[in-house]
Amino acid sequence: MxxxxxxxxxxxxxxxxxxxxxxxxxxxxxxxxxxxxxxxxxxxxxVLEPATVDLLQEIGLAGRLLAERLVHKGLELLFDGVGHHVPLAELAGREITIYxxxxxxxxxxxxxxxxxxxxxxxxxxxxxxxxxxxxxxxxxxxxxxxxxxxxxxxxxxxxxxxxxxxxxxxxxxTAFEHLYPFAWLGILAQAPPSADELIYAYHREGFALHSMRSPHLTRLYLQVPPDEQLADWPDERIWEQLRVRLARDDPAWQLTAGPIVERSITAHRSFVVExxxxxxxxxxxxxxxxxxxxxxxxxxxxxxxxxxxxxxxxxxxxxxxxxxxxxxxxxxxxxxxxxxxxxxxVADPFTERLQLSQLRYLTSSPAAATSFAENYVGLPFDGGN
Structure with a gap:
Protein backbone atom coordinates (compact mmCIF):
# COMPACT_ATOMS: atom_id res chain seq x y z
CA MET A 1 0.00 0.00 0.00
CA VAL A 47 -17.55 21.79 24.66
CA LEU A 48 -16.39 23.24 21.34
CA GLU A 49 -14.61 26.56 21.05
CA PRO A 50 -15.78 28.97 18.34
CA ALA A 51 -12.50 28.44 16.45
CA THR A 52 -13.23 24.71 16.27
CA VAL A 53 -16.78 25.34 15.05
CA ASP A 54 -15.52 27.87 12.51
CA LEU A 55 -13.04 25.38 11.08
CA LEU A 56 -15.64 22.62 10.84
CA GLN A 57 -18.00 25.02 9.11
CA GLU A 58 -15.31 26.17 6.65
CA ILE A 59 -14.60 22.58 5.55
CA GLY A 60 -18.25 21.60 5.27
CA LEU A 61 -18.54 19.36 8.34
CA ALA A 62 -20.78 21.44 10.60
CA GLY A 63 -24.23 20.86 9.12
CA ARG A 64 -25.68 18.62 11.82
CA LEU A 65 -23.60 20.35 14.48
CA LEU A 66 -25.14 23.75 13.73
CA ALA A 67 -28.64 22.25 13.60
CA GLU A 68 -28.43 20.31 16.88
CA ARG A 69 -25.89 22.10 19.08
CA LEU A 70 -26.59 23.94 22.30
CA VAL A 71 -25.18 27.48 22.30
CA HIS A 72 -23.96 28.87 25.62
CA LYS A 73 -23.23 32.55 26.01
CA GLY A 74 -22.02 32.16 29.58
CA LEU A 75 -21.38 29.83 32.49
CA GLU A 76 -21.83 29.86 36.25
CA LEU A 77 -19.26 29.72 39.04
CA LEU A 78 -20.92 28.46 42.22
CA PHE A 79 -19.31 28.93 45.63
CA ASP A 80 -20.46 29.86 49.13
CA GLY A 81 -23.94 28.76 48.04
CA VAL A 82 -24.23 31.55 45.46
CA GLY A 83 -24.09 31.23 41.69
CA HIS A 84 -22.15 33.89 39.77
CA HIS A 85 -22.88 34.25 36.06
CA VAL A 86 -19.89 34.89 33.77
CA PRO A 87 -21.16 36.35 30.44
CA LEU A 88 -18.62 34.76 28.10
CA ALA A 89 -20.07 36.14 24.86
CA GLU A 90 -20.37 39.66 26.26
CA LEU A 91 -16.80 39.66 27.59
CA ALA A 92 -15.00 37.70 24.84
CA GLY A 93 -17.25 38.34 21.86
CA ARG A 94 -17.95 34.67 21.11
CA GLU A 95 -20.05 31.87 22.56
CA ILE A 96 -19.25 28.19 23.17
CA THR A 97 -20.99 25.21 21.61
CA ILE A 98 -22.16 22.04 23.34
CA TYR A 99 -22.06 19.07 20.97
CA THR A 174 11.43 15.89 26.84
CA ALA A 175 8.32 15.12 28.86
CA PHE A 176 6.70 17.55 31.30
CA GLU A 177 4.08 16.07 33.62
CA HIS A 178 2.03 17.16 36.60
CA LEU A 179 -0.27 14.73 38.44
CA TYR A 180 -3.21 16.08 40.41
CA PRO A 181 -4.23 14.52 43.76
CA PHE A 182 -7.78 13.78 42.63
CA ALA A 183 -9.86 12.26 39.86
CA TRP A 184 -13.28 12.88 38.33
CA LEU A 185 -16.22 10.54 38.68
CA GLY A 186 -18.27 11.29 35.58
CA ILE A 187 -21.79 10.17 34.76
CA LEU A 188 -24.13 10.53 31.82
CA ALA A 189 -27.75 10.64 32.96
CA GLN A 190 -30.99 10.42 31.02
CA ALA A 191 -32.32 13.63 32.52
CA PRO A 192 -32.95 17.14 31.20
CA PRO A 193 -30.22 19.60 32.28
CA SER A 194 -31.00 21.40 35.52
CA ALA A 195 -29.63 24.69 34.18
CA ASP A 196 -29.23 26.38 30.82
CA GLU A 197 -25.44 26.68 31.19
CA LEU A 198 -22.50 24.86 32.69
CA ILE A 199 -22.08 25.12 36.46
CA TYR A 200 -18.61 24.89 38.00
CA ALA A 201 -19.05 24.36 41.74
CA TYR A 202 -16.45 24.88 44.46
CA HIS A 203 -17.59 23.12 47.66
CA ARG A 204 -16.07 21.89 50.91
CA GLU A 205 -16.97 18.33 49.89
CA GLY A 206 -15.11 18.75 46.60
CA PHE A 207 -15.56 20.13 43.11
CA ALA A 208 -18.63 19.36 40.99
CA LEU A 209 -19.57 20.18 37.41
CA HIS A 210 -22.99 20.29 35.81
CA SER A 211 -22.80 19.99 32.04
CA MET A 212 -24.99 18.56 29.28
CA ARG A 213 -24.86 16.74 25.97
CA SER A 214 -28.39 17.38 24.69
CA PRO A 215 -31.77 18.63 25.94
CA HIS A 216 -32.30 15.11 27.32
CA LEU A 217 -28.82 14.09 28.51
CA THR A 218 -26.95 15.61 31.44
CA ARG A 219 -23.21 15.15 32.03
CA LEU A 220 -22.14 15.50 35.66
CA TYR A 221 -18.82 15.19 37.47
CA LEU A 222 -17.63 14.84 41.07
CA GLN A 223 -14.14 15.30 42.47
CA VAL A 224 -13.02 12.02 44.09
CA PRO A 225 -9.71 10.61 45.40
CA PRO A 226 -7.42 9.34 42.62
CA ASP A 227 -7.63 5.71 43.82
CA GLU A 228 -11.45 5.68 44.13
CA GLN A 229 -13.37 2.68 42.76
CA LEU A 230 -16.70 2.81 40.92
CA ALA A 231 -18.00 0.04 43.16
CA ASP A 232 -17.87 2.50 46.07
CA TRP A 233 -20.27 4.85 44.29
CA PRO A 234 -23.80 3.45 43.96
CA ASP A 235 -26.38 5.69 42.28
CA GLU A 236 -27.76 6.95 45.56
CA ARG A 237 -24.38 8.19 46.75
CA ILE A 238 -23.64 9.89 43.44
CA TRP A 239 -26.90 11.84 43.41
CA GLU A 240 -26.60 12.70 47.10
CA GLN A 241 -23.16 14.23 46.59
CA LEU A 242 -24.26 16.09 43.47
CA ARG A 243 -27.18 17.61 45.36
CA VAL A 244 -24.88 18.66 48.20
CA ARG A 245 -22.16 20.17 46.03
CA LEU A 246 -24.49 21.90 43.58
CA ALA A 247 -26.80 23.27 46.31
CA ARG A 248 -27.39 27.00 46.53
CA ASP A 249 -29.26 29.51 48.64
CA ASP A 250 -32.00 29.70 45.99
CA PRO A 251 -34.74 27.29 47.22
CA ALA A 252 -36.36 27.19 43.78
CA TRP A 253 -33.35 25.47 42.19
CA GLN A 254 -33.13 21.69 42.24
CA LEU A 255 -31.08 19.03 40.52
CA THR A 256 -32.92 16.87 38.01
CA ALA A 257 -31.99 13.21 38.40
CA GLY A 258 -32.46 10.31 36.01
CA PRO A 259 -31.13 6.87 35.08
CA ILE A 260 -27.34 6.75 34.84
CA VAL A 261 -26.40 5.27 31.47
CA GLU A 262 -22.61 5.70 31.62
CA ARG A 263 -20.06 6.21 34.40
CA SER A 264 -16.29 6.33 34.72
CA ILE A 265 -13.45 7.59 36.91
CA THR A 266 -10.69 9.56 35.21
CA ALA A 267 -7.43 10.69 36.80
CA HIS A 268 -6.25 14.24 36.14
CA ARG A 269 -2.84 15.08 34.73
CA SER A 270 -1.08 17.73 32.73
CA PHE A 271 1.40 16.36 30.20
CA VAL A 272 3.43 17.78 27.30
CA VAL A 273 6.24 16.38 25.17
CA GLU A 274 8.69 18.56 23.29
CA VAL A 346 -7.30 20.21 48.83
CA ALA A 347 -6.65 19.52 52.50
CA ASP A 348 -4.90 22.81 53.17
CA PRO A 349 -6.64 25.78 54.84
CA PHE A 350 -4.14 28.23 53.33
CA THR A 351 -4.87 27.05 49.77
CA GLU A 352 -8.60 27.17 50.53
CA ARG A 353 -8.36 30.86 51.42
CA LEU A 354 -6.40 31.53 48.22
CA GLN A 355 -9.00 29.72 46.11
CA LEU A 356 -11.89 31.65 47.59
CA SER A 357 -10.00 34.91 47.19
CA GLN A 358 -9.42 34.15 43.51
CA LEU A 359 -13.06 33.19 42.94
CA ARG A 360 -14.30 36.37 44.60
CA TYR A 361 -11.89 38.48 42.56
CA LEU A 362 -12.85 36.73 39.31
CA THR A 363 -16.56 37.28 39.90
CA SER A 364 -16.22 40.92 40.97
CA SER A 365 -13.55 42.30 38.63
CA PRO A 366 -14.53 42.95 34.98
CA ALA A 367 -10.86 42.74 33.99
CA ALA A 368 -10.37 39.35 35.65
CA ALA A 369 -13.64 38.05 34.22
CA THR A 370 -12.65 39.20 30.73
CA SER A 371 -9.31 37.40 30.91
CA PHE A 372 -11.08 34.25 32.10
CA ALA A 373 -13.70 34.49 29.34
CA GLU A 374 -11.09 35.01 26.60
CA ASN A 375 -9.17 31.92 27.65
CA TYR A 376 -12.25 29.76 28.24
CA VAL A 377 -13.82 30.64 24.89
CA GLY A 378 -10.43 30.06 23.30
CA LEU A 379 -7.98 31.94 21.16
CA PRO A 380 -8.06 31.85 17.33
CA PHE A 381 -6.19 28.97 15.74
CA ASP A 382 -3.75 31.34 14.06
CA GLY A 383 -2.89 33.06 17.34
CA GLY A 384 -2.40 31.75 20.84
CA ASN A 385 0.90 32.97 22.21
Missing part, protein backbone atom coordinates in the same frame (compact mmCIF):
# COMPACT_ATOMS: atom_id res chain seq x y z
CA UNK A 2 1.16 3.54 -0.72
CA UNK A 3 -0.11 6.92 0.43
CA UNK A 4 1.16 10.41 1.12
CA UNK A 5 0.14 10.67 4.79
CA UNK A 6 -0.47 7.76 7.17
CA UNK A 7 -2.79 8.86 9.98
CA UNK A 8 -2.74 6.73 13.12
CA UNK A 9 -6.02 7.09 15.02
CA UNK A 10 -9.58 7.91 13.97
CA UNK A 11 -10.52 10.31 16.71
CA UNK A 12 -11.41 13.93 16.02
CA UNK A 13 -7.75 14.86 15.39
CA UNK A 14 -7.08 12.15 12.85
CA UNK A 15 -10.37 12.51 11.03
CA UNK A 16 -10.27 16.32 10.83
CA UNK A 17 -6.70 16.10 9.51
CA UNK A 18 -7.76 13.53 6.92
CA UNK A 19 -10.52 15.82 5.66
CA UNK A 20 -8.30 18.90 5.58
CA UNK A 21 -5.79 16.98 3.46
CA UNK A 22 -8.52 15.58 1.22
CA UNK A 23 -9.69 19.10 0.41
CA UNK A 24 -6.14 19.92 -0.71
CA UNK A 25 -5.91 16.81 -2.89
CA UNK A 26 -3.48 15.07 -0.53
CA UNK A 27 -4.00 11.33 -0.16
CA UNK A 28 -4.09 9.68 3.26
CA UNK A 29 -4.92 6.39 4.94
CA UNK A 30 -6.48 6.40 8.44
CA UNK A 31 -5.77 3.42 10.72
CA UNK A 32 -7.93 2.76 13.79
CA UNK A 33 -7.63 -0.15 16.22
CA UNK A 34 -11.22 0.04 17.46
CA UNK A 35 -14.47 -0.72 15.65
CA UNK A 36 -16.53 2.01 14.07
CA UNK A 37 -19.30 1.35 16.58
CA UNK A 38 -16.89 1.78 19.48
CA UNK A 39 -15.51 5.16 18.45
CA UNK A 40 -18.97 6.49 17.58
CA UNK A 41 -20.35 5.56 21.00
CA UNK A 42 -17.40 6.57 23.16
CA UNK A 43 -18.51 9.42 25.44
CA UNK A 44 -15.93 12.18 25.68
CA UNK A 45 -15.83 15.98 25.68
CA UNK A 46 -18.69 18.14 24.54
CA UNK A 100 -20.99 15.61 22.10
CA UNK A 101 -17.66 14.38 20.81
CA UNK A 102 -19.22 11.04 19.84
CA UNK A 103 -21.71 12.91 17.66
CA UNK A 104 -18.88 14.84 16.04
CA UNK A 105 -17.02 11.59 15.40
CA UNK A 106 -20.11 10.19 13.66
CA UNK A 107 -20.11 13.22 11.35
CA UNK A 108 -16.38 12.91 10.69
CA UNK A 109 -16.51 9.18 9.96
CA UNK A 110 -19.40 9.66 7.53
CA UNK A 111 -17.52 12.48 5.79
CA UNK A 112 -14.39 10.36 5.48
CA UNK A 113 -16.26 7.43 4.01
CA UNK A 114 -17.99 9.75 1.55
CA UNK A 115 -14.59 10.77 0.15
CA UNK A 116 -13.84 7.18 -0.79
CA UNK A 117 -10.39 7.42 0.79
CA UNK A 118 -9.31 4.58 3.14
CA UNK A 119 -10.46 4.42 6.75
CA UNK A 120 -9.43 1.04 8.17
CA UNK A 121 -10.99 -0.15 11.43
CA UNK A 122 -9.90 -2.99 13.74
CA UNK A 123 -6.25 -2.92 12.82
CA UNK A 124 -3.76 -4.36 15.32
CA UNK A 125 -0.03 -4.67 15.89
CA UNK A 126 0.60 -1.23 14.42
CA UNK A 127 4.32 -0.44 14.18
CA UNK A 128 6.13 2.59 12.75
CA UNK A 129 9.40 2.19 10.85
CA UNK A 130 12.14 4.29 9.22
CA UNK A 131 10.93 7.51 10.79
CA UNK A 132 14.06 9.48 9.91
CA UNK A 133 14.07 8.37 6.27
CA UNK A 134 12.28 9.92 3.31
CA UNK A 135 10.02 6.85 3.11
CA UNK A 136 8.65 5.91 6.53
CA UNK A 137 6.51 2.80 6.79
CA UNK A 138 3.65 1.53 8.92
CA UNK A 139 3.01 -2.17 9.38
CA UNK A 140 -0.22 -3.53 10.84
CA UNK A 141 -2.48 -6.54 10.89
CA UNK A 142 -5.99 -6.52 9.48
CA UNK A 143 -8.22 -9.56 9.05
CA UNK A 144 -5.31 -11.75 10.09
CA UNK A 145 -3.03 -10.44 7.34
CA UNK A 146 0.10 -8.35 7.87
CA UNK A 147 0.06 -5.20 5.75
CA UNK A 148 2.69 -2.56 4.99
CA UNK A 149 1.81 1.06 4.27
CA UNK A 150 4.49 3.20 2.66
CA UNK A 151 4.11 6.97 2.99
CA UNK A 152 5.81 10.36 2.97
CA UNK A 153 5.01 11.17 6.58
CA UNK A 154 3.06 9.85 9.56
CA UNK A 155 0.59 11.76 11.75
CA UNK A 156 0.36 10.26 15.24
CA UNK A 157 -3.20 11.05 16.33
CA UNK A 158 -3.68 7.92 18.45
CA UNK A 159 -3.93 9.38 21.93
CA UNK A 160 -1.90 9.19 25.11
CA UNK A 161 -1.74 5.37 25.13
CA UNK A 162 -1.18 4.95 21.38
CA UNK A 163 1.88 3.58 19.59
CA UNK A 164 3.07 6.80 17.95
CA UNK A 165 4.85 8.55 20.81
CA UNK A 166 6.53 5.34 22.13
CA UNK A 167 7.89 4.77 18.62
CA UNK A 168 10.27 7.71 19.12
CA UNK A 169 13.63 6.60 20.58
CA UNK A 170 14.38 7.25 24.24
CA UNK A 171 16.09 10.54 24.93
CA UNK A 172 14.64 12.40 21.95
CA UNK A 173 11.58 13.86 23.66
CA UNK A 275 9.19 18.52 20.38
CA UNK A 276 5.98 17.22 18.82
CA UNK A 277 7.84 15.78 15.83
CA UNK A 278 10.63 13.34 15.09
CA UNK A 279 11.85 12.77 11.59
CA UNK A 280 8.75 12.15 9.48
CA UNK A 281 6.48 11.48 12.49
CA UNK A 282 4.28 14.34 13.74
CA UNK A 283 2.33 14.05 16.98
CA UNK A 284 -1.06 15.71 17.45
CA UNK A 285 -3.69 15.83 20.17
CA UNK A 286 -3.42 13.54 23.19
CA UNK A 287 -0.42 11.77 21.68
CA UNK A 288 1.55 14.93 22.44
CA UNK A 289 -0.23 16.52 25.37
CA UNK A 290 -2.93 16.02 28.00
CA UNK A 291 -4.81 18.78 29.80
CA UNK A 292 -7.07 18.36 32.83
CA UNK A 293 -10.69 18.38 31.74
CA UNK A 294 -11.66 21.39 33.86
CA UNK A 295 -11.14 23.93 31.08
CA UNK A 296 -12.73 21.77 28.34
CA UNK A 297 -9.68 22.16 26.10
CA UNK A 298 -8.58 18.68 25.01
CA UNK A 299 -10.60 18.23 21.82
CA UNK A 300 -10.15 21.86 20.80
CA UNK A 301 -6.39 21.69 21.28
CA UNK A 302 -6.24 18.54 19.14
CA UNK A 303 -8.15 20.25 16.33
CA UNK A 304 -5.83 23.25 16.55
CA UNK A 305 -2.85 20.89 16.20
CA UNK A 306 -4.10 19.23 13.03
CA UNK A 307 -5.15 22.55 11.51
CA UNK A 308 -1.53 23.65 11.93
CA UNK A 309 -0.21 20.31 10.66
CA UNK A 310 -2.39 20.36 7.55
CA UNK A 311 -1.21 23.88 6.75
CA UNK A 312 2.42 22.87 7.33
CA UNK A 313 2.03 19.90 4.96
CA UNK A 314 0.40 21.99 2.25
CA UNK A 315 3.02 24.76 2.54
CA UNK A 316 5.93 22.33 3.04
CA UNK A 317 6.91 24.05 6.28
CA UNK A 318 7.00 21.00 8.52
CA UNK A 319 10.09 22.04 10.48
CA UNK A 320 8.08 24.75 12.26
CA UNK A 321 5.11 22.57 13.20
CA UNK A 322 6.16 21.76 16.76
CA UNK A 323 7.17 25.29 17.73
CA UNK A 324 3.93 26.73 16.36
CA UNK A 325 1.75 24.24 18.22
CA UNK A 326 3.63 24.39 21.52
CA UNK A 327 2.98 28.11 21.94
CA UNK A 328 -0.74 27.37 22.06
CA UNK A 329 -0.28 24.14 24.03
CA UNK A 330 1.45 25.90 26.91
CA UNK A 331 -1.08 28.75 26.94
CA UNK A 332 -3.87 26.18 27.24
CA UNK A 333 -1.92 24.15 29.81
CA UNK A 334 -1.55 27.19 32.02
CA UNK A 335 -5.22 28.09 31.85
CA UNK A 336 -6.33 24.50 32.51
CA UNK A 337 -3.91 24.15 35.44
CA UNK A 338 -5.02 27.50 36.88
CA UNK A 339 -8.72 26.73 36.59
CA UNK A 340 -8.23 23.24 38.02
CA UNK A 341 -6.19 24.55 40.95
CA UNK A 342 -8.79 27.22 41.71
CA UNK A 343 -11.80 24.91 41.83
CA UNK A 344 -10.67 21.62 43.40
CA UNK A 345 -10.55 21.17 47.14
Missing amino acids: RTQVAIIGAGPAGLVLAHLLHLQGIDSVVLERQTREHIERRIRAG GQHELVKDLVAARLDTGRPLLFEVSDVALHDLTSDRPRVTFVQDGQTQELQCDLIAGCDGFHGVSRPSIPDGVL PMQYGRLFLAGDAAHIVPATGAKGLNLAVADVAALAQAIVENRLDGYSERCLRRVWRVQHFSWWMTSMLHR
